[in-house]
Amino acid sequence: MAGRYRTLAWRAVPLAGLAAAFALSSLPANDSALGLVLPLVGLLVLMGVVFACVWHADVIAHRTGEPYGTLVLTVAVTVIEVALILSIMLAGEGKPTLARETVFSVIMVVCNGVVGLCLILGGLRYGEQGFRLPGASAYLVVLMPLATLTLILPTWTTSMPGPFYTTSQLAFVSFVTIILYAVFLYVQTVRHRDYFLSDLGGASEDHAPPGQRQLWESVVLLLVGLVAVVLLAKGVSGSIETAVVSIGAPTEAVGLLVALLVLLPETVAALRSARRNELQKSLNLALGSSLATIGLTIPAVSLLAIVLKQPLELGVDMHDTVLLVLTFAVSLVTFAGGRTNILPGFVHLVLFAVFVFMVFVP
Template sequence: MLARLRSLTARWTAAVPVAAVVLLVLTWGRDLPGVLVAVVTLVLAGAVLSAVHHAEVVAHRVGEPFGSLVLAVAVTIIEVALIVTLMADGGDKSSTLARDTVFAAVMITCNGILGLCLLVGSLRHGLAVFNPEGTGAALATVATLATLSLVLPTFTTTKPGPEFSTAQLTFAALASLLLYGLFVATQTMRHRDYFLPITRQGEVITSDDHAEAPTSRTATVSLGLLGLALVGVVGLAKGVSPTIESGVQAAGLPHAVVGVVIALLVLLPETIAALRAARRDRVQTSLNLALGSAMASIGLTIPAVALASLWLSGPLVLGLGATHMVLLALTVVVASLTVVPGRATPLQGGVHLVIFAAYLELAVTP
C-alpha cells in the first residue's frame, strides 16, 4: 500500500510541473477568461505542492544547508527574471517594481514565514530551537543588504528623488553580490555547522535517520522537475496578475497590493517547505529558508536591475518611504532580539506575525 502511494505521488509530482510549463506557454501574454483563470489557479496550486516535494527530495539528498539554499536561489533567480521582464515592458510605471517586490519579499520572509515557523515549532514542540550563530549571521547580512539597497537611496543627494546615481548603483550591486557570495561560502563550507538543525541539548543534527536518502538519479530528476515547477509557479502567477489587478482595482485598493499578492504566490513553495520543517522540529532549516530567501531576493535582484538599467529607459526608484523604513527597522530590531537566545516561544512568533499583519494593513490602507 505504501509503495503504491509513493508511486502515485511520484507520478503526479512529475506530471504537474510539465503541465504547468505547457499551460504557461499556451497562455503567456494573453487575456484569460474566467474559466481559464480557474484552471491556471488550480495548476498553479499543484505546481507549488510539486515544487515543495521535489525541493525536499533534493534537500534530503544533498543535506542541509544545501537543500534550503537550492530552493531559495532557484525561486529568486526565476523571480528576478520576471522582474526584469516586467520592467522592460512597463516603462516609467515600473520604476518602483524592483523596490516593491524586494521589500515585499523581505517582509513576507522575515516576518510572515519566520513568524509562522516559530509559532508552529514552539506550539508543537514546546520551544523552537535554532543556532543563534548562523541565524544571527544571516539576519545581519539581510539587514545590511536591505539598508544599503532600499534605505540609503532615500537620503542620497547626487540624484533627485529616492534614486541612486550610476556610481552608487554600481557599488550597491557589487556589494550585494559580494555579501551574498560571502554568506553562501560561510553557510556551505567554512561554518556549515552553524546552519544545521540542533537538538534541545544544542547538539548538531547532521542527518535525518528516519528515511533512506534518494539516489543521485532520483535527486537529479527532482532538481529538473523543481526548476520546471518554479518556472510554472512564477509564470502562471504573472499570467493571473491582470485578474488580480482587476480585482484589486474593483475593490478600491492601492495598486501596491497586486505586488504583495504576486509575491505571496511566488513564495508559497518556500513557505510550505519551511512550515513542514518546523513541524518536524527542524526550525533551523525553516530559518535558513526564510532568511536565505530574503537575502537572495536582495542580493540577486539589485545586481540584475542595475545591469538591466543600462538598456532600460526610465528611472529606477529603490528608496523606501518613511512608513516602510519604520517597518524595516522594527523588523530588524525584533528579529535580533528573537535570534539572540537561540530559542523562541509562541510569543516571538506572534510578534513577527503582528508586524507582518501591520505591513499588509498599510499596503491596503497606506
C-alpha cells in the same frame, strides 16, 4: 500507494506547465471571453508549477543535505520571483516601484510572518526550541546592511532627486550586494557550514533520501519547471495587476501578492520543519529567502533597468523605514539567546499584521 500517485503527479506537473505555457501563448487573446479565462488558467497553472518546483527542490535538498538543501530551495524560489518581477515591470508602461515593493514585502513576510508562525507552531508543540546562534547571527549581520543599502539609503542620497540611485550608484550597490551575498554563501556552504546544521533535537525525516535516479529526475524536472514559470509569468503578470485593481487595492499590493505567491510553498516547508522541531532548518529557509531576494533579485532588476534605461525606484518611505528598523530590532532580540518560545512569535506576527494593514490603509 497515495504517496506514489502524489510523486507521479509532481513529476507530471512541470511538463504539463511547460506545455500549457506554449499553448496559452499561441491561443488568441483578443476574444473577450478568452481574455478573462486565459489569465486565470495561467495563474492556476503557475501556482501548480511553483509548488512542483519546490517539491523537486526539496527532493534534491534531501539528497544533498544541509545547508545545500535549503540553498537549492532558496535559489529556485528566487528565480521564480525574478521572473515575475521582470514580467510585470516590462508589461504595459512598466512599474518602477515593483522591485522595491516586492523586496520589502518579502522581508516583512519572511522575517515577521513566516518566522512568527514557525515560532508559534514550534512553541505550542515543544514549549521551547533551540537553534544555532552563530547561524542566525550570520543571516542578520548580512541582511540588515543589504536591506539598508537597497531600501533605505536611496531615499537619502543627493545626487538624484527622489528615492532613486544614479546609474553609477545603482551599479556599485548591485556589485556590493552580490559580493556580500557571495561571501555569505561561502561561509554557509564551506567555511562555517556547521553554523547552519539542524542537529539540536530535530526529528528525523519520515522518508528515506531519494535514490540517484530520482535525484537526477528531480534536477531535470526542476529546470523544466523553472522554464515554465518564466514563460507563464509573462501571461500572468497582467492578471495580477488586474486582480489588485479590481478589488480596489493600492498598487503596493501587487508586490505583496507576488511575494505571497512565490513564498507560499517555501512557507509550507518552513512550517513543516518547525513542526518537526527543526527550527534551524526553518530559519535557513525563511531568512535565506530574504537574503537571496536582495542578493539576487536587486542586481538582476538593476541590470535590466540600466540596460533598458528605465527608472528604478528603490527607496521606501518613512513609515516603511520604521517597520523595517523595528523588524530588525525585534529580530536581534528574538535570536539573541539561542532558544525561542511563543512570545516573540506573536510579536513578529503582530508586526506582519501591521505591515499588511498599512499596505491597504497607509
